[in-house]
Amino acid sequence: MHNKMKILVASLLAFGAFAATSAQADVLISSGSATAGSTSAFGPTTGTSYVSDGRYVNDAAGNSASAYAWGNDHGTYRADSSGQGTFDSTAVFHRTLQVINGNAAATQYSLNFFIYYGYLSIENWAGVSGSGATGYDLSIKRNGSTSLFGSSAHLDSSGNLTVNNALNGAQLYSSGSGYSYNWNGTYVTLDLGVLGAGESMNIDFDLVTTASGSYAVQGYSCGYYGEYGGEVPSVMSDAYGDYGGTCYQTGQVTGALGDPADLSSTLPPGGVNFVVSSTPLNQVPAPGSLSLLGVGLGAMALARRRRR
Numbered sequence: 359m360h361n362k363m364k365i366l367v368a369s370l371l372a373f374g375a376f377a378a379t380s381a382q383a384d385v386l387i388s389s390g391s392a393t394a395g396s397t398s399a400f401g402p403t404t405g406t407s408y409v410s411d412g413r414y415v416n417d418a419a420g421n422s423a424s425a426y427a428w429g430n431d432h433g434t435y436r437a438d439s440s441g442q443g444t445f446d447s448t449a450v451f452h453r454t455l456q457v458i459n460g461n462a463a464a465t466q467y468s469l470n471f472f473i474y475y476g477y478l479s480i481e482n483w484a485g486v487s488g489s490g491a492t493g494y495d496l497s498i499k500r501n502g503s504t505s506l507f508g509s510s511a512h513l514d515s516s517g518n519l520t521v522n523n524a525l526n527g528a529q530l531y532s533s534g535s536g537y538s539y540n541w542n543g544t545y546v547t548l549d550l551g552v553l554g555a556g557e558s559m560n561i562d563f564d565l566v567t568t569a570s571g572s573y574a575v576q577g578y579s580c581g582y583y584g585e586y587g588g589e590v591p592s593v594m595s596d597a598y599g600d601y602g603g604t605c606y607q608t609g610q611v612t613g614a615l616g617d618p619a620d621l622s623s624t625l626p627p628g629g630v631n632f633v634v635s636s637t638p639l640n641q642v643p644a645p646g647s648l649s650l651l652g653v654g655l656g657a658m659a660l661a662r663r664r665r666r
């Protein structure tokens with residue numbers, strides 16, 4: 359009986375070895391633009407494992423803007439937009455993951471991923487005239503049209519907040535000189551549906567952050583060596599690290615979501631990243647595996663005859 363079990367187990371292991379896994383292919387894109395007196399755009403750039411790009415612009419009147427986006431095939435990503443004064447900034451990270459059913463049977467798929475911490479912030483410490491706004495939009499779609507997941511938040515300098523599908527721990531705060539909206543990391547599992555044998559689908563992951571402002575900029579004489587903006591935050595100085603010169607103060611706006619470390623090997627907390635898992639349905643043995651199973655059963659029958 360012991361030998362029979364060994365043969366059966368070996369046969370079943372050989373049978374299981376024929377279950378094919380799903381093939382996957384990645385397309386990663388980082389893009390965006392920053393405008394403050396002049397416009398500087400970047401992207402799209404594509405790569406199979408890691409992309410990163412960004413822009414910073416400023417002008418002589420004290421306005422500045424930056425946009426930055428990066429991501430990798432481990433599942434980490436970030437889009438970050440910010441600026442001061444009168445500006446406009448947009449950062450985009452896009453990922454298309456192709457999933458191919460290499461199994462011999464229809465297969466159920468699911469997607470596990472992690473939405474990073476982030477924040478929206480609008481501050482006007484100097485009390486200058488003007489306004490600002492910032493936000494993020496995150497969407498996941500199947501084959502470019504079927505929405506699987508969406509989350510967004512948009513904040514203006516009056517404290518008005520519009521949210522769709524708030525993330526874990528999301529809260530709006532008032533600092534007296536502005537507002538911020540922060541959230542915690544959020545784990546998500548999505549049902550991607552069923553693919554027949556040999557069928558494929560594309561999963562599109564899009565993250566966009568925006569920040570804009572139309573604040574007045576006040577210039578004043580920098581007061582001492584190494585001062586950057588005097589007693590209130592400023593956007594730039596023509597005398598950083600020197601005596602005198604002109605410093606500026608104005609409103610500041612930032613919208614950011616994602617891993618700030620910018621390390622291509624970084625995994626999300628707990629190691630949960632952008633992973634597709636599969637479960638074959640009504641699995642039918644391939645001809646080769648049936649032959650192996652037959653060999654195993656035949657060996658069992660032969661062993662039984664020898665005992666008799």
